[in-house]
Amino acid sequence: MSDRDLAPLHSLRDLAAELADGATTPAALLEQSRAALDACAGLNALITRLPAPAAPGASGGHPLWGVPYAHKDLFCTAGVRTTAGSKMLADFVPPYSAHIHERLDAAGAVLVGKANMDEFAMGSSSEHSAFGPVANPHDPSRVAGGSSGGSAALVAARAVRFATASDTGGSIRQPAAFCGVTGIKPTWGRVSRYGMIAYASSLDQAGVIATSAVDCAIALQCIAGHDRRDSTSQALAVPDWLDQLDRFDLQGLRIGLPTPMYGEGIDVEVLEAVAEARRVLEQAGAKVVDVDLPNAGWAIAAYYVIAPCEASSNLARYDGVRFGHRAEGVRNLEELYTRSRTEGFGAEVQRRILIGSFALSAGYYDAYYLKAQRVRRLIAEDFARAFEHCDLLLSPTTPTPAFRIGEKLDDPLAMYAADVNTVAVNLAGLPAMSLPCGYVGRLPVGLQLIGKSWDEGLLLAAAHAYQRRTAWHRVLPESLR
Amino acid sequence: MKLTDADVRRVAQLARLAPPDAALPALAAELGRILDLVEVLDTAATDDVIPLRQPGDPILPLRADAVTESDQREALQAVAPQTAGGYYLVPKVIE
Numbered sequence: 001m002s003d004r005d006l007a008p009l010h011s012l013r014d015l016a017a018e019l020a021d022g023a024t025t026p027a028a029l030l031e032q033s034r035a036a037l038d039a040c041a042g043l044n045a046l047i048t049r050l051p052a053p054a055a056p057g058a059s060g061g062h063p064l065w066g067v068p069y070a071h072k073d074l075f076c077t078a079g080v081r082t083t084a085g086s087k088m089l090a091d092f093v094p095p096y097s098a099h100i101h102e103r104l105d106a107a108g109a110v111l112v113g114k115a116n117m118d119e120f121a122m123g124s125s126s127e128h129s130a131f132g133p134v135a136n137p138h139d140p141s142r143v144a145g146g147s148s149g150g151s152a153a154l155v156a157a158r159a160v161r162f163a164t165a166s167d168t169g170g171s172i173r174q175p176a177a178f179c180g181v182t183g184i185k186p187t188w189g190r191v192s193r194y195g196m197i198a199y200a201s202s203l204d205q206a207g208v209i210a211t212s213a214v215d216c217a218i219a220l221q222c223i224a225g226h227d228r229r230d231s232t233s234q235a236l237a238v239p240d241w242l243d244q245l246d247r248f249d250l251q252g253l254r255i256g257l258p259t260p261m262y263g264e265g266i267d268v269e270v271l272e273a274v275a276e277a278r279r280v281l282e283q284a285g286a287k288v289v290d291v292d293l294p295n296a297g298w299a300i301a302a303y304y305v306i307a308p309c310e311a312s313s314n315l316a317r318y319d320g321v322r323f324g325h326r327a328e329g330v331r332n333l334e335e336l337y338t339r340s341r342t343e344g345f346g347a348e349v350q351r352r353i354l355i356g357s358f359a360l361s362a363g364y365y366d367a368y369y370l371k372a373q374r375v376r377r378l379i380a381e382d383f384a385r386a387f388e389h390c391d392l393l394l395s396p397t398t399p400t401p402a403f404r405i406g407e408k409l410d411d412p413l414a415m416y417a418a419d420v421n422t423v424a425v426n427l428a429g430l431p432a433m434s435l436p437c438g439y440v441g442r443l444p445v446g447l448q449l450i451g452k453s454w455d456e457g458l459l460l461a462a463a464h465a466y467q468r469r470t471a472w473h474r475v476l477p478e479s480l481r
Numbered sequence: 482m483k484l485t486d487a488d489v490r491r492v493a494q495l496a497r498l499a500p501p502d503a504a505l506p507a508l509a510a511e512l513g514r515i516l517d518l519v520e521v522l523d524t525a526a527t528d529d530v531i532p533l534r535q536p537g538d539p540i541l542p543l544r545a546d547a548v549t550e551s552d553q554r555e556a557l558q559a560v561a562p563q564t565a566g567g568y569y570l571v572p573k574v575i576e
Binding site: 092093094095096187188189202228231232234235295297298300301302304305312316319320321322323324325326330331332333334335336337338339341342345350351353354355356357358359361367368370371372373374375376377378380412413416427428429430453 | 489492493495496497498499500508511512514515516518519520521522523525527530531532533534535536537539541542544553556557559560561562563569571572573574
């Protein structure tokens with residue numbers, strides 16, 4: 001890797017300074033974004049591209065003022081089509097905007113488009129989209145990861161400075177890992193989900209993807225905090241994360257390595273890249289300890305009960321009556337519901353609705369749903385015990401780098417296994433990040449950091465400390481060198 | 482768990498989905514494999530464990546019992562497939 005393969009060190013902070021002193025303008029940034037979006041159109045990372053993105057109002061001095069970004073296409077945008085990657089919502093133009101869209105709009109960030117994703121955020125490859133799969137900028141024959149694949153691909157292709165995303169079982173971290181970018185899933189309850197199309201509400205969390213921890217901190221700072229319209233968003237003060245980043249020192253940081261996340265099925269090259277990252281942190285003064293998560297082995301099973309159950313309930317609202325796809329030529333109400341849903345939902349969404357409906361049906365509720373929720377508590381308690389011995393956890397984000405498009409499409413169980421290191425975090429509601437820590441050939445490897453609840457600041461600071469010492473987050477896809 | 486075509490049809494009916502008959506055997510096998518995956522939960526000892534419904538067992542706040550939404554019927558119904566006179570239209574329910 002030579003310097004020409006690296007993006008320049010240039011954070012949103014630097015960009016804000018350039019905008020403030022007139023070295024660049026929102027119009028110039030938008031033009032750069034437009035050209036980059038043209039260049040990466042083959043990735044299929046956008047579902048809707050805004051023909052004429054609105055120029056920001058007068059600068060209020062916010063660091064995101066004039067900065068082009070994309071929304072994952074499950075954040076409602078008033079007047080702009082919002083599809084959730086589904087035929088069900090292919091023509092849905094919401095009458096209102098998500099809380100985080102209002103925040104970004106008020107900051108003066110410039111929305112350029114709505115990013116492609118697995119339908120209703122159900123998937124780990126962004127192949128389950130009614131609008132076609134997203135290709136990986138580092139190797140277009142590979143998946144971008146999912147479900148926030150479009151968001152990660154657009155950031156990796158340097159077409160936007162950051163993108164919003166959501167994470168129910170790994171949907172921010174896994175595509176960030178596959179695309180060589182940095183993503184943060186905050187603590188459950190940190191960011192309002194008002195106007196975010198629901199998948200599994202006890203797990204869903206909005207977050208961001210960018211090219212560095214600094215940029216993630218700036219973008220997340222804008223969208224975090226209480227909102228009365230989402231009663232699960234917690235009324236806690238949001239710390240100044242950038243300030244925390246600047247003051248942080250790795251000396252004495254205790255990093256736990258959860259042994260189950262280094263187990264069977266993790267590629268040797270992935271393990272090597274993560275081990276090297278660990279050494280970088282150790283050399284800077286961090287202490288590393290092994291920790292156990294004795295119930296982590298059940299995380300996938302618990303997740304694939306709880307998430308489908310909540311999905312089957314959340315997606316009951318799509319009935320062809322109030323909004324969304326409506327079947328033609330039906331004879332009665334039952335047929336209207338059934339045909340609208342069967343025509344509107346794709347295969348993976350129907351699969352998860354069926355699993356959820358089965359697990360919630362009479363005679364099975366206790367054995368599946370309640371059982372999974374009991375195991376969920378065991379997993380959350382494992383993390384609490386682990387954090388008695390360390391400040392954050394470090395693991396591979398995914399068992400392998402990006403797989404080939406089509407490779408796992410016909411094997412749902414193989415696809416679910418890609419979430420082995422990410423789902424436990426959602427079950428426990430913890431904040432976590434993925435950041436690039438190496439390459440296998442052309443393909444990025446992701447490092448996962450997991451924090452205590454409400455401690456996004458430490459995660460971002462540790463990630464920033466790592467990125468100050470390494471250049472993996474600056475590696476450009478070959479097409480951009 | 483082994484599922485029959487009839488099991489899948491029953492669950493699909495509950496979910497208001499209608500997979501074509503030809504797809505039922507494959508779907509039954511696929512759903513069966515997913516249920517096999519999740520059935521490892523049976524081996525977890527959870528007798529005295531309280532189910533965790535939401536991370537951190539949050540006490541969700543109650544809002545004041547006051548009207549907070551304004552009338553937005555036109556905006557909300559603008560996205561509805563079929564409406565008339567402020568109502569959503571569905572096929573006739575009562576003969």
